[in-house]
Amino acid sequence: MSADHEAVMLALDDVSLSYHSGREQFDHGSHHVLDRVSLEVYEGETLGIIGRNGVGKSTLLRLMSGILAPTSGKVYQRSGKSCALLTLGLGFRPDLSGRNNARLAAMLQGASEEEAQSHLEDIKAFSELGDSFEEPVKTYSSGMRARLGFTTALKTHVDILLIDEVLSVGDAQFRQKAAQAMRKRIKSDQTVVFVSHMEAQIRRICSRAIYLDAGRIVAEGEPREVMRVYRHSMGDAMPPKNRGR
């Protein structure tokens, strides 16, 4: 697999994750989120993970970033490499201004106070928030929140970027701008794991793809081929316009 890639940055070896919910439910309250998943992420590649909602995509990213530990199996990360999970709205407090929220979010992602401070004007400009950047986030529309969230996340510099659906929100114009910024980042040899349920995004951005269903890897390889399996398993039930999104 992928012999032209130099080295593995991140690997999951026979990883399963299950947990018990507080109360007795089906299967004695035990939920199996991932079931014996093995995969590798190579240096400089953009790996796309596609699957329906609730199949374990976000959990997979949480395992990769070390937020969660597997119930069984192992997660390996190349020594000395940093890794961050980017999601929207990281730690936004509705009573704080966009500026203060952006500063706090950057610091939580590992930036020093000075670094966080130095990014603020860039974030203000890219997010196109204008004077609203100084207003409390509770006054923002969902589109404005998405813009602030994406721009704050974009400023994080790590070796392995784990991206959870960040290009799927906001208004059409900003979505295009965000996708462009993300592609620029990807082209600069950034190692990326990109989660989405949108086929077109995976096809455009990723060099390799994985189709996840019910906590298991169903297909892995060239994005077009994986998308074909994905569509087939969905029973071609989706209307054509959704497939192309």
Place this chain on the structure above:
Amino acid sequence: MIECRAQKEAKITCLMPLPQYLRLMDTMARMSLRADAARYYFGYLWWLLEPLLYVAVFYVVFDLILDSRRADFLVFLMCGKLAFIWFSKSVNQASNSMVANKGLIGRINVTKTLFPMAVIQEGLYRQVAVFALLLVFLLTSGYSASWTWICLVPVILVNYLMIVACSFVGACLVCLMRDFSMIITLAMTFLLFTSGVFWDVRDLGDPQKSELVMAVNPLAFMLDAYRQILMHASAPDWLHLGLIAIGSVVLMALMVWYIRRYSQFLALKVLS
């Protein structure tokens, strides 16, 4: 794959350098204070208004209605109640802090102690203003400043350590089972009645009983220590204070170890 693993895979860690941890804790605390102040009309004035209103309620009930028979009851009450509020409010809020930050815990691999510590730091900043007000009140009520007041520094420090240790225990318990949030609130009410907030632990009639209450309940000893220093210009029992400090540090160290060791398990409990 073999090549990569030969480089010895790094254990994914969430530790951050101490200076960055402290700065982040401080930033989170200050921003939370700012957000709180922006929410209310009286803003930062609530730092003082809230504890004073608590004192006023207790004063009306225990002095004006139940007649405490103490000429200095208001000062006595303020010395105990203001320190108690610091402890109870900090421990209560810090215990719920990890669960309250579920969104963040699901997105970043950050040291979990950061959440209770940010809440504790927020409480500390408020308490500095409250203690300043208490000292001003004492001076205007006929008490004169004494060198013994310097003893407040170690007492406040030990009180802070107690808050941190209890908050870490509370935060883990609430992660493991949300029901502990209710139990902790109830425990604070129990402590309010058993720590000598509105009654004097030295007035129990039997000195041995007083000693026992202070030995069993460190908070009763701490509230008494504040009063001995501020009202009677008398230093606290250093040995007792030292033992509470050691106990708090040991408990704190154990909890830091537990939270680090089981960080991902706690994250799963918060998210599930």
